[in-house]
Amino acid sequence: MLSQKTIDIVKSTVPVLEEHGTKITKRFYQMMFENHPELLNIFNHANQRKGRQQTALANTVYVAAVYIDRLEEIIPVVKQIAHKHRSLGVKPEHYPIVGENLLAAIKDVFGDAATDEIINAWAEAYGVIADAFIGVEKEMYDAAGWDDFIPFSVVQKVKESDEITSFYLKPVDNRALPSFIPGQYISLKLDQIPGEEYTHIRQYSLSDVPGRDYYRISVKREKDGFHPDGVVTNFLHDQINEGDQLLASAPAGDFTIEIDSNDPIVLLAGGVGTTPLMSMMNHVLETQPEREIVMVQAVRNGQVHAFREDILAKNLNHPTLQYYACYSAPTDEDKQEGRFHKEGFVTKEWLDEIVPNVAKSQFYFCGPVSFMKHIYATLKEMGVSENQIHFEFFGPSMSIQQPEEVLAN
Incomplete structure (x- = not known):
C-alpha cells in the first residue's frame, strides 16, 4: 500500500511524463541495453528501431502515474502487457533490472528536478506495479503448463x-x-x-x-x-x-472472441490481419453454427489474397456466414473473374449495406496500423459503441485514433 505522500509525489510528475515520456523511455532502453546487452535477445529490434516500443512504454508509465491511487483500474492494461511478457519469457528476476534503469532514465531526463523525494517515490511505486505484473504473470505461466520455449x-x-x-x-x-x-x-x-x-x-x-x-x-x-x-x-x-x-511458447494474448456470447460477429481483416480472425471464424462455425458471421478481407489483389478458397467453401456450406472481399488494387484478371465484391477501401456506406445488424454485432479487426485506424474511425462514424469494438495491433500497443496515409496492405 502506497502512502498518500508517495501518491501525491508520483502524480506531481504526470505533466512531465506527458511531455517527456518518450524521451525517458528512449533513454531507458539505451541505458538498459548498455548495462544488460543479454536482454537484446528478448526485445524486438524492429519495434525498437521504429520507436513503437518506446512509445508504448511511455504510455504505460504515464497511465501508471495517473492511476497510481487506483491501480485496480489499469488491471486490463497490466493483463494485456503480461500476456506479451509471458510469451517472451519475462521472469521476476528481470523486474529489478527494469526498475533500476527506469529510475536512472527518469533522473537523467528530469535533471535537477529529480529530487531524492521524487526518485524514492517512484522507486516505491515501481515496486508495487512490478509486484502486480509478477503476480499476474505467475498465474499465466501456471495456466500455460510450461514457462519456457x-x-x-x-x-x-x-x-x-x-x-x-x-x-x-x-x-x-x-x-x-x-x-x-x-x-x-x-x-x-x-x-x-x-x-x-x-x-x-x-x-x-x-x-x-x-x-x-x-x-x-x-x-x-x-x-x-x-x-x-x-x-x-x-x-x-x-x-x-x-x-x-x-x-x-504456449499461447497468449487478450484479443479473443467472446465464446460464451451469441451476438453476431463482424470480422474485418486487412492483409495478414486475417490470421487471428480465421481462428475466430472457424471456431464459431464449428461450435456455434447458428451464430451469424460477416467476414471481410481487405487486400491489394488476388495474388496476395490468402485463404480465399477455404473461406468460399465454408461460405457455401454455412448459411450464417456472409463473406466479402475488398481489393484496393485489383488486377485485370481479378476483375475478369469477379474475385472481389468491392474495389477500393472499406467504407461506412459499404459496411452499412453488408452488416445486417450493426447495433447488436461485435466487431473484431486486425491488420496494418493504417487499416486499423481507418476501420476504427469508420465504426465510430457508424455509431458503433466502444464495447462492441475489439482489435489488436501486431506489435506494441499504440493510439488507434491517429490518422494514417495508407489504408490497406
Whole structure:
C-alpha cells in the first residue's frame, strides 16, 4: 500500500511524463541495453528501431502515474502487457533490472528536478506495479503448463498466397497441447538465423481452431531481409521446411472472441490481419453454427489474397456466414473473374449495406496500423459503441485514433 505522500509525489510528475515520456523511455532502453546487452535477445529490434516500443512504454508509465491511487483500474492494461511478457519469457528476476534503469532514465531526463523525494517515490511505486505484473504473470505461466520455449516440428508448410505461408507445428515430445482462445498467438524464438548476433522472438497469431494436435501460424513475407522487420519472416519462408524444428511458447494474448456470447460477429481483416480472425471464424462455425458471421478481407489483389478458397467453401456450406472481399488494387484478371465484391477501401456506406445488424454485432479487426485506424474511425462514424469494438495491433500497443496515409496492405 502506497502512502498518500508517495501518491501525491508520483502524480506531481504526470505533466512531465506527458511531455517527456518518450524521451525517458528512449533513454531507458539505451541505458538498459548498455548495462544488460543479454536482454537484446528478448526485445524486438524492429519495434525498437521504429520507436513503437518506446512509445508504448511511455504510455504505460504515464497511465501508471495517473492511476497510481487506483491501480485496480489499469488491471486490463497490466493483463494485456503480461500476456506479451509471458510469451517472451519475462521472469521476476528481470523486474529489478527494469526498475533500476527506469529510475536512472527518469533522473537523467528530469535533471535537477529529480529530487531524492521524487526518485524514492517512484522507486516505491515501481515496486508495487512490478509486484502486480509478477503476480499476474505467475498465474499465466501456471495456466500455460510450461514457462519456457519448447521444440516443435514443422509437420506441414503450405503456401496460402504470394506473401503468406502457413506452418503446422507439433511438439517434438508429443505432449498434449494446451488449448487456446481464438485470437491468441504464440511466440517463436529463433537463434539460428545466419548473420544475426542476437536471438529474435516474434509473435504469430494462431490461424486455426483450438483442440487440434498442432498449432498453425500463417506468416507474411516482408519486402526484404535487410531490416529487422524482415529478417525473421523471410528466414521462416526461405529456410524453414517440413521436418525442421522451431522453439515456441504456449499461447497468449487478450484479443479473443467472446465464446460464451451469441451476438453476431463482424470480422474485418486487412492483409495478414486475417490470421487471428480465421481462428475466430472457424471456431464459431464449428461450435456455434447458428451464430451469424460477416467476414471481410481487405487486400491489394488476388495474388496476395490468402485463404480465399477455404473461406468460399465454408461460405457455401454455412448459411450464417456472409463473406466479402475488398481489393484496393485489383488486377485485370481479378476483375475478369469477379474475385472481389468491392474495389477500393472499406467504407461506412459499404459496411452499412453488408452488416445486417450493426447495433447488436461485435466487431473484431486486425491488420496494418493504417487499416486499423481507418476501420476504427469508420465504426465510430457508424455509431458503433466502444464495447462492441475489439482489435489488436501486431506489435506494441499504440493510439488507434491517429490518422494514417495508407489504408490497406
